[in-house]
Amino acid sequence: MQPSLEFLIKEEKVYPGALSCRGCGWALLVRHLASILGENTVYVVPASCFSIIAGPYPLNELQGSIVHTVFAAAPATATGIRAALDRQGKEDVTVAVLAGDGGTFDIGLQSLSGAASRGENILYVANNNGAYMNTGIQTSTATPYGAVTTTNPQNNYKKTWPKDLMGIITAHNIPYAATCSLAFIEDFRRKIKKAKDIKGFRFLMVDGPCPPGHKTEPAQSITISRLAVETKLFPLFETEHQNYKITYKPEKDLPVEECLKYQGRFKHLFKDESRKELKEIQKYVDYNWKRLLSLEARDFDLN
């Protein structure tokens, strides 16, 4: 059997010398994304780690246009750009938002919902690293249960579950939404290609490794990302108009501890008195996986 070369970047569309931290997911994310979207792309970036990584004035690491905009309104800015390009007959130009979880789950949720509801022809990519990492690891509503951040320190670790943004965005009945992992590059690239070719509002959520924020070894970013999928902490699935499809089903039942133990932000949960919290996380992950399986098994066709 010929090995698949689908993970290869044939043509780089990102200049070398990204300003990201070692082991950050953004660099790999945009290399794959840009290689598929091509130069005829306008990237719209709200305040996020990527607004720094892409380069301060007058730099641009992307071989495409980039518009840095206000934190809360990247999808609205993208709406205006899209409308203008369409009026000028440039429907072939892709308009893509690159945002973090703060700009997606929290401050940007309203304008995200607005753009999704209007069916704007925009590709939205969220790098979900589970906290405000650019400002130095503050809790967002994407922060996982049990994690410590600088605003949920020590015993005051996060004791609420992250927002189900995939559920929220899917409920907008958009043509395509998917979760992606940098440890599953073929799956990621397939989803980018699929999203690129669909017209309307498309949403990709990428599990974002963040060594300074997650207290991990930079060299282990991909290993941990793979374990997040294998332990079902970050399941890979896609939805088309609310029809769910799980795109990777782990063969083994790996406990969540196998992924969490590499991350210093969960270190406290491994003390004897906190081990019950690991059980809670496992329970939640099991529940969520069953929920996804049942959503996938739902057999209805609204057409």
Next chain:
Amino acid sequence: MEAKTEEKVKQLFPRHTQKIMKGNFAAAEAAKLCKAGFIPAYPITPQTTIVEELSNKVAKGEMDATYVNMDSEHSVFAAAMGASLAGERVFTATSGQGLFYAHEVLHAIAHFRLPVVICNVGRPSIPWNIWSDQTDSISQRDTGWIQFYGESSQEVLDSVIQAYVIAETLNIPVMVVLDAFYQSHTSENIWVPDQDLVNEFLPPRKLTGGEIDGENPKAVGGLVPPEHYETFNYRYWNDINKTEELTIEIGEKFGKHFGRYYKPVEAVNIGPQTKMVLVSISSISTTVRGVIKHHPDVGLLKLRLFKPFPKNSVLEVLKDLPEDAKIVAVERNFLGDKEGAIIGELRRALYGTNYNLFDVYTGLGGKDVPPVTIEKIIYAMQNNPKPVTWIDFE
């Protein structure tokens, strides 16, 4: 019915049609005449009928524009920013809370140097109120937008047309402000210019080459380090300083073309005989005009351009005013300060002169300012002038 072409030549303003219109409809008509191509919208009283009317014009095919119902004013202005960055001529309208909510993006539009034009129908904030007041727009004075205030709805329509020329010359956004209800919902006789007359005056937006076009990669809005930051401020400063002169030039050109002349300020009865000048903006100026006909020693200084403050024009019209004359600012704005905004601007403009400046708060939150209130102001300033007066509490 439109008058026939030969009849339109003989009328007061040739190549116009006289219509009875509410101020908000005049604003919408102006956006149409200026061929705005992108209109992001969000409803808010008392602006709403502007965007409603624009959506009607687009739906009927009278206007070739992309109209989008946004999720908030913050998003409206962010979308306006995006479309303007990509080269479109953009129009929208808002009021009060909407303008406050958009505050962050107002800064961005101004300092991304985008020639967006909007109408703001003035209303205050808390306690809740939807009526006429200039607190909203004046509190956005420092966002970098040029601000014009229209005394009549004719002036609003004419100012929007001039605003696009000024905005697209300087690459600085312009806000044209009208009074809630007294203008927005009040019908006036308005001369609406023919489309081709406007086309001759306002060509399509001239692009600078810096626009996002999807083909020639560009980066806009990245983090600007300290060694470069001032360059942007300095360039903006150079251009905003041209506003007053450009307003005079464009007002003159507009007059020659349309028959109605405009300047940054207007002086009525200001000369060696004048003992008191009332300084006002928007529709209160009309009331003052009427009242001072009975007061030969009282003049009116109407401010049309408010930001940047037209210092030279103010000094010019006051040049024959005796130094013992009283200058009285009529403030329909409350910025939580001892004095209102107009007197502050006047103090800066008149620094080095010996005029006595007085401040009067009146008409806040839409309270009517009828001729009798103006009479009360004149009487109080003649007999018992205090530095700051709340005229209805005297």
